[in-house]
Amino acid sequence: xxxxxxxxxxxxxxxxxxxxxxxxxxxxxxxxxxxxxxxxxxxxxxxxxxxxxxxxxxxxxxxxxxxxxxxxxxxxxxxxxxxxxxxxxxxxxxxxxxxxxxxxxxxxxxxxxxxxxxxxxxxxxxxxxxxxxxxxxxxxxxxxxxxxxxxxxxxxxxxxxxxxxxxxxxxxxxxxxxxxxxxxxxxxxxxxxxxxxxxxxxxxxxxxxxxxxxxxxxxxxxxxxxxxxxxxxxxxxxxxxxxxxxxxxxxxxxxxxxxxxxxxxxxxxxxxxxxxxxxxxxxxxxxxxxxxxxxxxxxxxxxxxxxxxxxxxxxxxxxxxxxxxxxxxxxxxxxxxxxxxxxxxxxxxxxxxxxxxxxxxxxxxxxxxxxxxxxxxxxxxxxxxxxxxxxxxxxxxxxxxxxxxxxxxxxxxxxxxxxxxxxxxxxxxxxxx
Amino acid sequence: xxxxxxxxxxxxxxxxxxxxxxxxxxxxxxxxxxxxxxxxxxxxxxxxxxxxxxxxxxxxxxxxxxxxxxxxxxxxxxxxxxxxxxxxxxxxxxxxxxxxxxxxxxxxxxxxxxxxxxxxxxxxxxxxxxxxxxxxxxxxxxxxxxxxxxxxxxxxxxxxxxxxxxxxxxxxxxxxxxxxxxxxxxxxxxxxxxxxxxxxxxxxxxxxxxxxxxxxxxxxxxxxxxxxxxxxxxxxxxxxxxxxxxxxxxxxxxxx
Ligand SMILES: Nc1ncnc2c1ncn2[C@@H]1O[C@H](COP(=O)(O)OP(=O)(O)O)[C@@H](O)[C@H]1O
Ligand SMILES: [Mg+2]
Numbered sequence: 001x002x003x004x005x006x007x008x009x010x011x012x013x014x015x016x017x018x019x020x021x022x023x024x025x026x027x028x029x030x031x032x033x034x035x036x037x038x039x040x041x042x043x044x045x046x047x048x049x050x051x052x053x054x055x056x057x058x059x060x061x062x063x064x065x066x067x068x069x070x071x072x073x074x075x076x077x078x079x080x081x082x083x084x085x086x087x088x089x090x091x092x093x094x095x096x097x098x099x100x101x102x103x104x105x106x107x108x109x110x111x112x113x114x115x116x117x118x119x120x121x122x123x124x125x126x127x128x129x130x131x132x133x134x135x136x137x138x139x140x141x142x143x144x145x146x147x148x149x150x151x152x153x154x155x156x157x158x159x160x161x162x163x164x165x166x167x168x169x170x171x172x173x174x175x176x177x178x179x180x181x182x183x184x185x186x187x188x189x190x191x192x193x194x195x196x197x198x199x200x201x202x203x204x205x206x207x208x209x210x211x212x213x214x215x216x217x218x219x220x221x222x223x224x225x226x227x228x229x230x231x232x233x234x235x236x237x238x239x240x241x242x243x244x245x246x247x248x249x250x251x252x253x254x255x256x257x258x259x260x261x262x263x264x265x266x267x268x269x270x271x272x273x274x275x276x277x278x279x280x281x282x283x284x285x286x287x288x289x290x291x292x293x294x295x296x297x298x299x300x301x302x303x304x305x306x307x308x309x310x311x312x313x314x315x316x317x318x319x320x321x322x323x324x325x326x327x328x329x330x331x332x333x334x335x336x337x338x339x340x341x342x343x344x345x346x347x348x349x350x351x352x353x354x355x356x357x358x359x360x361x362x363x364x365x366x367x368x369x370x371x372x373x374x375x376x377x378x379x380x381x382x383x384x385x386x387x388x389x390x391x392x393x394x395x396x397x398x399x400x401x402x403x404x405x406x407x408x409x410x411x412x413x414x415x416x417x418x419x420x421x422x423x424x425x426x427x428x429x430x431x432x433x
Numbered sequence: 434x435x436x437x438x439x440x441x442x443x444x445x446x447x448x449x450x451x452x453x454x455x456x457x458x459x460x461x462x463x464x465x466x467x468x469x470x471x472x473x474x475x476x477x478x479x480x481x482x483x484x485x486x487x488x489x490x491x492x493x494x495x496x497x498x499x500x501x502x503x504x505x506x507x508x509x510x511x512x513x514x515x516x517x518x519x520x521x522x523x524x525x526x527x528x529x530x531x532x533x534x535x536x537x538x539x540x541x542x543x544x545x546x547x548x549x550x551x552x553x554x555x556x557x558x559x560x561x562x563x564x565x566x567x568x569x570x571x572x573x574x575x576x577x578x579x580x581x582x583x584x585x586x587x588x589x590x591x592x593x594x595x596x597x598x599x600x601x602x603x604x605x606x607x608x609x610x611x612x613x614x615x616x617x618x619x620x621x622x623x624x625x626x627x628x629x630x631x632x633x634x635x636x637x638x639x640x641x642x643x644x645x646x647x648x649x650x651x652x653x654x655x656x657x658x659x660x661x662x663x664x665x666x667x668x669x670x671x672x673x674x675x676x677x678x679x680x681x682x683x684x685x686x687x688x689x
Contacts, residue, residue: 284548284549287547287548287549287550288547288548291542291546291547291550291554291558292530292533292534292536292537292540292558292561293537293540293542293544293546293547294547295526295530295533295534296534296537298523298525298526298530299523299526299534302522302523302524302525302526303521303522303523303524305485305505305517305521306517306521306522306523307506307523307534308485308504308505308506308509309483309485309505309506309509309514309515309517309521309598310506310509310534310535310537310597310598310600310601311506311509311510311535311536311537311538311539311601312506312534312537312538313504313506313537313538314506320544324548366525414525
């Protein structure tokens with residue numbers, strides 16, 4: 001199907017390494033990561049002092065390496081001692097136990113096993129971000145980026161249309177959710193007195209996010225009706241226009257602050273909140289694209305007339321997918337506004353579009369896994385390369401171009417995201433050793 | 434009442450008269466042939482009857498109800514299944530996914546099922562998967578179920594396409610040159626498939642076909658189309674010996 005470049009020499013060289021790790025189930029890796037972040041939590045500070053580092057490396061030492069070359073040995077030692085070695089050792093040692101657990105979980109309902117793994121993952125992230133606010137912010141933004149990337153992948157990947165309206169959907173979600181929370185629960189200069197007590201707001205916050213998503217979905221309907229009526233590449237143009245219209249609409253709306261933006265959102269986009277929404281997003285989208293109803297998108301993309309002849313309601317399929325994608329972009333936007341606790345229309349322009357498109361195409365079309373990888377690696381990369389300043393905007397595009405040349409559909413395209421398979425026990429290597 | 438009835442159907446492509454005054458009656462279980470040189474308008478007739486094109490004039494009824502103006506997926510769901518001259522398979526999908534997809538109109542789990550994976554969805558997906566395997570087995574293609582369709586030999590692709598069309602649970606099956614470009618072995622396989630569809634499923638078939646051997650064996654009645662007009666209609670024997678048909682085909686296709 002896709003161009004698969006495999007280098008036999010490489011595979012051989014890494015096969016020993018792969019074999020070494022192949023017997024460790026997902027639960028084992030999570031447990032090992034848990035051990036590593038606990039280790040950092042307790043001995044991170046003393047170790048940084050011993051190694052002569054100014055503070056705990058926030059992003060695995062990458063920033064330090066680029067900024068202060070003389071600290072490279074210390075950074076390497078830190079990452080090795082806190083993450084690499086403990087993770088490998090714990091994962092390997094506990095493998096028989098974690099495999100036993102995964103074996104048991106494998107026979108239980110999938111949702112149960114999935115929730116257990118997610119809870120463990122959540123605690124890993126929670127402890128990891130406890131070290132610094134910077135990590136917390138980074139993580140929240142990355143989780144939101146996953147939502148937004150995935151939601152665009154529905155349209156540009158699974159459906160194979162080229163939509164540029166995502167920044168518009170994100171903006172709609174961000175502003176609707178902000179107006180909801182700031183208007184109802186905060187004494188604001190622009191939106192007036194709080195109408196409801198703050199304490200209630202925490203619980204009503206999801207309603208604000210969903211409202212934002214729904215308004216974005218209505219926006220999608222406005223784009224979709226003229227675009228999908230006829231065949232052709234109208235969507236790219238109409239959706240681009242939509243993005244600019246939303247942006248200038250907000251710029252001219254004084255009640256939400258116009259070009260100066262809207263601030264003062266309550267601090268409700270906590271890590272658990274963002275995490276749960278991101279999980280919901282991945283879960284529903286993966287459900288959708290793995291169903292026959294969702295796969296109809298692929299049929300429409302690959303050969304629309306055949307889809308029609310096989311009883312697929314192609315117009316409805318496209319509409320639903322487009323609105324569904326917009327909904328999640330809107331929810332992501334609402335969270336985004338509440339993580340930063342400030343939004344302005346300038347955020348939702350061409351630059352945002354380039355970023356979202358880059359994450360989708362870098363990670364891989366038609367792939368939930370690809371979108372997760374795309375969003376995470378793009379965010380990590382763009383934070384890690386920040387010290388390079390202007391060069392960052394040379395390196396990232398070059399990387400993108402390389403990916404496009406060697407893997408035109410992205411790193412991990414056209415791959416099923418099979419949760420059962422990811423969580424399965426992997427006792428295979430024990431016998432082979 | 435005939436299953437499918439067409440009366441005085443005419444179609445113009447901006448100036449070009451592609452089909453003129455076309456009439457047709459197909460009864461349940463009947464196998465009909467449509468032959469004619471390239472560009473005669475055969476595929477256009479299929480497209481008109483399946484809602485891809487809207488006839489300029491004429492009437493089309495399926496089981497007595499007017500189907501003009503319905504969208505292709507609605508007509509397909511009402512019982513006209515079809516294959517395409519150039520197959521139109523979905524390049525990124527597996528064989529099983531193809532056949533499951535054609536059950537689309539039979540699914541009723543809706544958006545809740547699609548987004549949240551309800552019990553109903555799991556049940557329906559399992560049902561159509563089972564049915565898909567049955568059809569693939571009938572088409573002798575079940576061993577390829579998990580393969581990407583593009584990697585398969587041509588003869589298998591044709592059979593997958595046939596299984597896909599059958600999955601819509603048609604009352605009548607339209608086949609557009611299903612044996613074109615086949616090797617003799619592939620042809621034998623395809624003729625077996627026709628026999629199965631007819632004998633085991635009892636479907637009515639409307640067949641566009643160039644090979645007289647196939648037409649002779651299967652069709653009860655045959656129409657010959659030239660420049661959008663039926664110039665002769667009758668049993669395969671009558672058609673084969675009709676001087677107008679021989680003239681129309683002179684130096685063109687392998688009639689004999
Ligand atoms: N969409 C279309 N627009 C304009 N002309 C068409 C279209 N489709 C087919 N035609 C023309 O109609 C005629 C009949 O085509 P077709 O039905 O494909 O013939 P056949 O299937 O018998 O070989 C041809 O002259 C073809 O060029
Ligand atoms: Mg044709």
